[in-house]
Amino acid sequence: xxxxxxxxxxxxxxxxxxxxxxxxxxxxxxxxxxxxxxxxxxxxxxxxxxxxxxxxxxxxxxxxxxxxxxxxxxxxxxxxxxxxxxxxxxxxxxxxxxxxxxxxxxxxxxxxxxxxxxxxxxxxxxxxxxxxxxxxxxxxxxxxxxxxxxxxxxxxxxxxxxxxxxxxxxxxxxxxxxxxxxxxxxxxxxxxxxxxxxxxxxxxxxxxxxxxxxxxxxxxxxxxxxxxxxxxxxxxxxxxxxxxxxxxxxxxxxxxxxxxxxxxxxxxxxxxxxxxxxxxxxxxxxxxxxxxxxxxxxxxxxxxxxxxxxxxxxxxxxxxxxxxxxxxxxxxxxxxxxxxxxxxxxxxxxxxxxxxxxxxxxxxxxxxxxxxxxxxxxxxxxxxxxxxxxxxxxxxxxxxxxxxxxxxxxxxxxxxxxxxxxxxxxxxxxxxxxxxxxxxxxxxxxxxxxxxxxxxxxxxxxxxxxxxxxxxxxxxxxxxxxxxxxxxxxxxxxx
Amino acid sequence: xxxxxxxxxxxxxxxxxxxxxxxxxxxxxxxxxxxxxxxxxxxxxxxxxxxxxxxxxxxxxxxxxxxxxxxxxxxxxxxxxxxxxxxxxxxxxxxxxxxxxxxxxxxxxxxxxxxxxxxxxxxxxxxxxxxxxxxxxxxxxxxxxxxxxxxxxxxxxxxxxxxxxxxxxxxxxxxxxxxxxxxxxxxxxxxxxxxxxxxxxxxxxxxxxxxxxxxxxxxxxxxxxxxxxxxxxxxxxxxxxxxxxxxxxxxxxxxxxxxxxxxxxxxxxxxxxxxxxxxxxxxxxxxxxxxxxxxxxxxxxxxxxxxxxxxxxxxxxxxxxxxxxxxxxxxxxxxxxxxxxxxxxxxxxxxxxxxxxxxxxxxxxxxxxxxxxxxxxxxxxxxxxxxxxxxxxxxxxxxxxxxxxxxxxxxxxxxxxxxxxxxxxxxxxxxxxxxxxxxxxxxxxxxxxxxxxxxxxxxxxxxxxxxxxxxxxxxxxxxxxxxxxxxxxxxxxxx
Numbered sequence: 001x002x003x004x005x006x007x008x009x010x011x012x013x014x015x016x017x018x019x020x021x022x023x024x025x026x027x028x029x030x031x032x033x034x035x036x037x038x039x040x041x042x043x044x045x046x047x048x049x050x051x052x053x054x055x056x057x058x059x060x061x062x063x064x065x066x067x068x069x070x071x072x073x074x075x076x077x078x079x080x081x082x083x084x085x086x087x088x089x090x091x092x093x094x095x096x097x098x099x100x101x102x103x104x105x106x107x108x109x110x111x112x113x114x115x116x117x118x119x120x121x122x123x124x125x126x127x128x129x130x131x132x133x134x135x136x137x138x139x140x141x142x143x144x145x146x147x148x149x150x151x152x153x154x155x156x157x158x159x160x161x162x163x164x165x166x167x168x169x170x171x172x173x174x175x176x177x178x179x180x181x182x183x184x185x186x187x188x189x190x191x192x193x194x195x196x197x198x199x200x201x202x203x204x205x206x207x208x209x210x211x212x213x214x215x216x217x218x219x220x221x222x223x224x225x226x227x228x229x230x231x232x233x234x235x236x237x238x239x240x241x242x243x244x245x246x247x248x249x250x251x252x253x254x255x256x257x258x259x260x261x262x263x264x265x266x267x268x269x270x271x272x273x274x275x276x277x278x279x280x281x282x283x284x285x286x287x288x289x290x291x292x293x294x295x296x297x298x299x300x301x302x303x304x305x306x307x308x309x310x311x312x313x314x315x316x317x318x319x320x321x322x323x324x325x326x327x328x329x330x331x332x333x334x335x336x337x338x339x340x341x342x343x344x345x346x347x348x349x350x351x352x353x354x355x356x357x358x359x360x361x362x363x364x365x366x367x368x369x370x371x372x373x374x375x376x377x378x379x380x381x382x383x384x385x386x387x388x389x390x391x392x393x394x395x396x397x398x399x400x401x402x403x404x405x406x407x408x409x410x411x412x413x414x415x416x417x418x419x420x421x422x423x424x425x426x427x428x429x430x431x432x433x434x435x436x437x438x439x440x441x442x443x444x445x446x447x448x449x450x451x452x453x454x455x456x457x458x459x460x461x462x463x464x465x466x467x468x469x470x471x472x473x474x475x476x477x478x479x480x481x482x483x484x485x486x487x488x489x490x491x492x493x494x495x
Numbered sequence: 496x497x498x499x500x501x502x503x504x505x506x507x508x509x510x511x512x513x514x515x516x517x518x519x520x521x522x523x524x525x526x527x528x529x530x531x532x533x534x535x536x537x538x539x540x541x542x543x544x545x546x547x548x549x550x551x552x553x554x555x556x557x558x559x560x561x562x563x564x565x566x567x568x569x570x571x572x573x574x575x576x577x578x579x580x581x582x583x584x585x586x587x588x589x590x591x592x593x594x595x596x597x598x599x600x601x602x603x604x605x606x607x608x609x610x611x612x613x614x615x616x617x618x619x620x621x622x623x624x625x626x627x628x629x630x631x632x633x634x635x636x637x638x639x640x641x642x643x644x645x646x647x648x649x650x651x652x653x654x655x656x657x658x659x660x661x662x663x664x665x666x667x668x669x670x671x672x673x674x675x676x677x678x679x680x681x682x683x684x685x686x687x688x689x690x691x692x693x694x695x696x697x698x699x700x701x702x703x704x705x706x707x708x709x710x711x712x713x714x715x716x717x718x719x720x721x722x723x724x725x726x727x728x729x730x731x732x733x734x735x736x737x738x739x740x741x742x743x744x745x746x747x748x749x750x751x752x753x754x755x756x757x758x759x760x761x762x763x764x765x766x767x768x769x770x771x772x773x774x775x776x777x778x779x780x781x782x783x784x785x786x787x788x789x790x791x792x793x794x795x796x797x798x799x800x801x802x803x804x805x806x807x808x809x810x811x812x813x814x815x816x817x818x819x820x821x822x823x824x825x826x827x828x829x830x831x832x833x834x835x836x837x838x839x840x841x842x843x844x845x846x847x848x849x850x851x852x853x854x855x856x857x858x859x860x861x862x863x864x865x866x867x868x869x870x871x872x873x874x875x876x877x878x879x880x881x882x883x884x885x886x887x888x889x890x891x892x893x894x895x896x897x898x899x900x901x902x903x904x905x906x907x908x909x910x911x912x913x914x915x916x917x918x919x920x921x922x923x924x925x926x927x928x929x930x931x932x933x934x935x936x937x938x939x940x941x942x943x944x945x946x947x948x949x950x951x952x953x954x955x956x957x958x959x960x961x962x963x964x965x966x967x968x969x970x971x972x973x974x975x976x977x978x979x980x981x982x983x984x985x986x987x988x989x990x
Contacts, residue, residue, distance in 0.1 A: 001952060001953070001955055001956060003755045003758075003951055003952065003955060003961075003963075004753075004754070004755050004948060004951070004952050007753040007754075007755065007757065007758060008753070009750070009751055009753055010751070011750060011751070124619040124620065124623065125619065127623060128619065128622060128623075131626055192957055195956060195957055196957075199887055199891075199956055202883065202884060202887075202953065203881075203884055204877070204880040204881040204883075204884065207883075207953075209747065210952065211747060218750060218751075221747075221750055222747035222750055223747070225747055225748045225750065226747040226748065229748050252704065252706060252716075252717035252718070252720050252721040253720045253721065253724050255504070255506060255713060255716055255717055255720065256504055256505070256506070256713075258499075258502040258503070258504055259499075259502075260498045260499050260502065262502065263498075263502060382699065385699040386698075386699040388697065388699075388702075389697060389698055389699065392694050392697075396694075453499060456498055456499070457496060457498065457499050457705065458496070458697065458702075460496055460498060461496060461690060461694055462687055462690055462691075466498075468498075
């Protein structure tokens, strides 16, 4: 794979000086167009062997582009890396909004490559991380991020020459570390691991471009011209047809009208006296669970979904009431802001992935994609169809990072909703809770019913199961939620 | 994930009898249309727990459809499974041509599920196989195969009831095996493994449909109606736009004109006397290597590509000359037949994957996709762009199955080609080797040069490297090829 990058590509200083001004003009023009249209963003990954000039290349890009709209990130090393969070957390945080460019000198590859070289992870685990990277980039591409990946390559000889030259100069001696020389002596292993990473993550949407890096002028122009060409192509592109997916429903077309929601006994009731006792008990239990030493290395993500007026807020308050304010964060999800719309739809939820010992409670969540956005056609069928998988991947990553994922669907009958709507309309202090949109949603009851059913079918997993809650009686719902939450956390802490 | 399939879906015998004739009519009509258009094929996977009626369902499908155009396969168990070949070999062999339907009662999932249940493979390995299945199905979808996957589900209770009922009847007692009961007692593990498989391989293109299987009438109608709906949708579908990929070249846009092919010293020559001695020696060595006991568990795939008149045939004869006729197969690749065009492009090469102890020598190969098909626009840019990855996956699967992959590009200069063409025209017995197409190809020399360079860049890997061979001197080329072949096989047998 590196054959073309060991040919001795070179460019004279004069030729570079001749070409650079034109390249800069063109890059700036493309960036201006990108900013103006703001219908996609760019993520540039600069990987490569030690001494290949990754940092220099990143610096050059901030020089060439209007730096106000370019952010440079160095993931995979040091404190930026959020050790308590899923390994893609830092990458998600750093995603550029539409119109902007992010340059990753260290990327979602850096840590895995280092771990594999140092044999901290085995080959199977490495493949798994590469596969995550591939899925991540497929998602980015689908969400209108142009992903450009460069691998700056040096032959073993060229690497030695570079290191020696840097060491000979007192001003640059510090650049060469002992680790650099260690990696150099394991050069063939580095090369093999890099090749595997490139092979496993080169897709038609986001291929790697391998650049011979020994000559500084050639390297700079090669990277610059490749970026320019890709930007121009993307700016000129219209959509490309691809063969239709099979788009099967998870359940067969209606044969009978049975639905997961029918299993629920909406008549279930918990009487006042029993409720008071049980609530007290369960809140006490939850509080103790969150004080457990074992909880310091775990965290919880709780998702609340349900029809309007199903009682999500009240249920959430019964959880937070049991906890210390420093332990929880309630995240209410409304329509996305402009800033959020400018990024892949999961981005805003990644912002609230909890640190160890914490619980993040989502009042509505990423499931909006397959509920309201599906029903109201806020996104295309393609978008919500692929969302099931993206969501499962997301929750799987949370699980792998030791985060306990619980999900509640609060279900009420149409009649009960009507009763609550009318009550809200009549009660002054509840009136803010109801608007014309709520009445409109009511008309789509059966469409939502199908969407909920498909959601549960596709995303209820062993590691992140849905709990369907009969919520016509609020007390019953709250007890059920606290009970299952305590049970789940207890079981997880013991495992 | 199985919630909707534990609701107790049921259909009365009468309702079934009412609905079945209409369903059969519609299925036949859809099949007729499929046969007529023959622009896609259908692969139906029927998975599920023991006792869920997988076989019965397959039988029903051959009853409903015109059986002349439906083939039923049971992979994953027994002698059909080609233990010496890559694990997808049987699946490839069974792919239906356009217009036809294949039903897989055992599929590319069967063996992995069984191995995982019996703990013969660990979780990481299982994930890897599932990932292979996913890539395989993505490729199928891109190649116009409609992939429909069903999981027939029984709750633990329903499974017990089914087994007991079968055992109580002397006529069906044989259907329940000890393994069935063993799996039954490990039901929750079966469920967990199945869920993971479904989660890892559900994509927007090829999702799983989960069907409650306890009631025979419901199950039959559910599967039938789902297939019908998917067929009708696909028959009605036009192409769907998706966002343009970045489509980067592997090398930066031309900055200098250096190319991997330039490394070759086309002046290299091996004199006659030296050639005779070395050829003899190398052929002897190769012969001995193929008689090695260790070779009985390995095999070789050798690919020969090169410009017209580069000397592929002669080089191949120097290899086969060293071997026993039972050990090798030479596979000349010309334009695909109608039968081959009706299936994914890699299909015809899978037919020639060698058994243990064998070598398959391809005179031209799957690389046609990224060479002639690319240059002549026989396929779309999308098609050849994704081919690099599909080819790497293919060769990786060969490697995992212990097959040694060697690839040769025979390179000659434009002048040398002209000399050989003219010689062919003049020599009577060589005249059949040259036609107007060869002269036309010559005009595209530089386009081919780029395609070759990108091919080497993207597909030369540690496990399946390209060897570029300077072939202006035929003797030099042959010695080089035999030398590297012996070296590689020797090294692999030692590892």
